[in-house]
Amino acid sequence: MDWQQIFATRNSRMAASEIRELLKLLDQPDIISFAGGIPDPDLFPAQAFQQAFADALSPENQATALQYSVSEGYPPLRDWIVGQMTALGIPCTRDNILITSGSQQALDYLGKLLLSPGDTALVGWPTYLGALGAFNAYEPRYDRLDPETNRSAEDYAQAAGEGRVKFAYMSVDFANPTGRTLDAGMRERVIDLADELDIAVIEDAAYQSLRFEGEALSPVLAREIARRGDINACRTLYCGSFSKTLAPGLRVGWVCGAKEVISQMVLLKQAADLHSSTINQMAIERVATAQFDSHVAKIKEAYRGRRDAMLRALEAHMPAGVTWTRPEGGMFIWLELPKSLDAAALLASSLRSERVAFVPGHAFFADGSGSNTMRLSFSRTDDVMIDEGIARLGRLIAAAL
């Protein structure tokens, strides 16, 4: 059977993600991995999860925990999230929250909700490669979202050709992959641009809770509510996740936005997987209620130390001509190498001779540029191994120059 000729056209856009393929390498014990956006498992609140799952499976709760549940999500978890959102300047109600299986699923559903083939998605150059993967299934065109330039709304609209610009997607705090944070002025300009284009804004806040220093910037959605007075009049859809704060293996995230959008997304979710795991939503709600703030404070302390170790190591070991970001939080540092270097080729030789893993940057560019960039994650490696890994990488880069 020739499967290729009966696959839908979208499959030509679906390729293996380098990050996921690299994940498979992490099992090899001699690799120093700066790849993946992977939390350190030693920092999981495992004991709290033991209690939470035991409680969810207690005689009084087990019939609920193991049964089908509503597509919208477990009401007490949605209520807990309402509290978090409100504290961030996003007053809302349970009807503004949809629980998803990680924020990756939120991106998939938002692509499904908004993109017909040929529509345009505005994304950063670079941007989160998992967002490109999710959106690709709906066969969009991409254009570069660059609020720092004075490019006009008219120009964006014209470049969309026969489709229509549908949304601007951004990771706003300590972005994956760059570690950069969008400043207040740029956040306001994105709302202006979205108003002019009459499009949605997708605010990916996966790393927002992991701020090590500096003052928190209020989310795009909070700024839009401040302008319009009501979340239900807003165009921004905020995507949150418990994967970086509590644990990714349970696959629990959420979307917060106008009721009209959330209720349409509930229909999409109902048709796509009925609902996210009931027992996992119950466990997350219990752990979050018991210790979200204290646990996040603890992991931020650990990750801050590793960021500092990596910045020190880069300073000590990188040859001249290499530059990098200094993130105020999150898990990533972004390197720019001299233009002559190709990070994908470097990765191949690094895995062979140095046994250090990272993600070549070009995968984060919708236009395939960025071959001289790379993403380093400091989240899963201790200070000694960070120094050792960066020293090896510095040697490799110096030798390639």
Place this chain on the structure above:
Amino acid sequence: MDWQQIFATRNSRMAASEIRELLKLLDQPDIISFAGGIPDPDLFPAQAFQQAFADALSPENQATALQYSVSEGYPPLRDWIVGQMTALGIPCTRDNILITSGSQQALDYLGKLLLSPGDTALVGWPTYLGALGAFNAYEPRYDRLDPETNRSAEDYAQAAGEGRVKFAYMSVDFANPTGRTLDAGMRERVIDLADELDIAVIEDAAYQSLRFEGEALSPVLAREIARRGDINACRTLYCGSFSKTLAPGLRVGWVCGAKEVISQMVLLKQAADLHSSTINQMAIERVATAQFDSHVAKIKEAYRGRRDAMLRALEAHMPAGVTWTRPEGGMFIWLELPKSLDAAALLASSLRSERVAFVPGHAFFADGSGSNTMRLSFSRTDDVMIDEGIARLGRLIAAAL
């Protein structure tokens, strides 16, 4: 903001599922519900799940259970499923299995894999309404799969117009909604038809393990392997689920098929939600290994008793002119009422005056016909309430005649 004008075209096909809306009624204690395909929570192996989650969260396993994992699924669970498939006459390897978040997600991914807008899906009249919901997102046309007629492949192909027929979808054993089982001859004819049309076959086996009596029929995929000698040369994609046997709240199902298809579906899953919950896959693997067969024997005993009670009650209480199926397993009985009756209108009055819930049959027809049909589930109601509920329903129908 006018959201309707930026939603993708597919949203016009997404409507609220009557089943899911009805689910919300189940919380009202005075309703006798024959709606939903909902397992009886008293039959969940809750103690086994307590042990399984405790083991998954033990010090040696917790770092795995709470962490990201590969998109293909937890290898020991895939291996367990390989054993089950092989016992059903489907020899295969781990690479033929993708774990999904319930078989509903498998249907969504198969629609995503195969359907471009305007392509044709062949489905039963009636068919599982969740399959229609999943496929609708990919904007197909539907045509009636009816292997009992002599309709030619040419005729199916011609009816597809400018698109192409992509697959035939069937629930084969004690189907949702009819409770009917496709006989051996019809199974073979579907393979013949698929060969002639050069299309895929989607075999939905969600209820297959719940056979109360009679001899098991070998799956369509097993028959195709018998013809071709190798699963990787087959066009049938088998969708399995733990929702009806162990518990639906964990959202664990699978697809079994040719490697080439599974590896493409892994890419779709990676882009859509990264992977299904790690800890839930570990828990299912442990419970399945410990007691799948003995647990399924136990629930079949219970459900058989309820089917018998419902058949007795229908015999006792239904007026002349009403007919129904006699399923050999599963959870459903299908009623045909005299043509003059409308089951949706009956449901409205039933909820008002009789407090009995069921699913009107028309939602299961891609062409919206079947207004004089209804689906009854016997899975969640004890014998006394079954008799009482069917007696009330019989009175209501008799009064409407």
